[in-house]
Amino acid sequence: xxxxxxxxxxxxxxxxxxxxxxxxxxxxxxxxxxxxxxxxxxxxxxxxxxxxxxxxxxxxxxxxxxxxxxxxxxxxxxxxxxxxxxxxxxxxxxxxxxxxxxxxxxxxxxxxxx
Amino acid sequence: xxxxxxxxxxxxxxxxxxxxxxxxxxxxxxxxxxxxxxxxxxxxxxxxxxxxxxxxxxxxxxxxxxxxxxxxxxxxxxxxxxxxxxxxxxxxxxxxxxxxxxxxxxxxxxx
Numbered sequence: 001x002x003x004x005x006x007x008x009x010x011x012x013x014x015x016x017x018x019x020x021x022x023x024x025x026x027x028x029x030x031x032x033x034x035x036x037x038x039x040x041x042x043x044x045x046x047x048x049x050x051x052x053x054x055x056x057x058x059x060x061x062x063x064x065x066x067x068x069x070x071x072x073x074x075x076x077x078x079x080x081x082x083x084x085x086x087x088x089x090x091x092x093x094x095x096x097x098x099x100x101x102x103x104x105x106x107x108x109x110x111x112x113x114x
Numbered sequence: 115x116x117x118x119x120x121x122x123x124x125x126x127x128x129x130x131x132x133x134x135x136x137x138x139x140x141x142x143x144x145x146x147x148x149x150x151x152x153x154x155x156x157x158x159x160x161x162x163x164x165x166x167x168x169x170x171x172x173x174x175x176x177x178x179x180x181x182x183x184x185x186x187x188x189x190x191x192x193x194x195x196x197x198x199x200x201x202x203x204x205x206x207x208x209x210x211x212x213x214x215x216x217x218x219x220x221x222x223x224x225x
């Protein structure tokens with residue numbers, strides 16, 4: 001069974017540029033998460049989807065970050081415009097239903113903003 | 115302040131030694147999970163504990179959930195280089211269905 005797929009794996013951009021990350025969760029998983037992991041820190045939840053509905057986006061910086069999960073499957077996370085402080089690893093995870101079910105993480109996208 | 119405090123932040127030991135890492139909080143949790151993360155990869159779930167005082171064993175790893183469900187420990191017996199990685203704890207708070215992560219303990223086991 002394929003795991004969570006993320007692309008790209010690495011992205012280097014200049015500040016003020018837009019960037020987008022893509023995630024394909026495990027087939028049949030209802031819940032999808034986007035996390036940001038800064039160097040030396042644990043993952044921080046940005047947004048959680050149940051099907052196509054964003055049920056927790058309280059930690060998403062809405063002035064520059066946006067996310068969507070069309071048809072309740074794939075998801076994209078966008079930053080526009082990117083700032084230097086956005087440099088981090090962006091992790092996508094999925095679980096069958098609620099967040100205390102086993103979460104399966106993708107390998108992440110390492111973003112560097114110059 | 116972090117909801118979950120993990121200690122130590124870094125740990126470097128020789129192969130064959132034993133070690134314990136800790137995950138502490140002032141909050142009570144419904145459940146707590148331990149993950150291991152290797153460089154360039156996402157975290158992988160090791161165990162979930164839900165009952166106060168619960169002890170779970172996974173080969174050379176022993177996980178304990180505190181009686182008051184505020185803290186947890188992970189003990190590794192006879193560490194091996196393959197145990198090297200970032201050990202993260204994550205917990206579900208009583209008033210929120212989301213899992214919150216600690217900053218992790220970065221373990222290095224030298225051959």
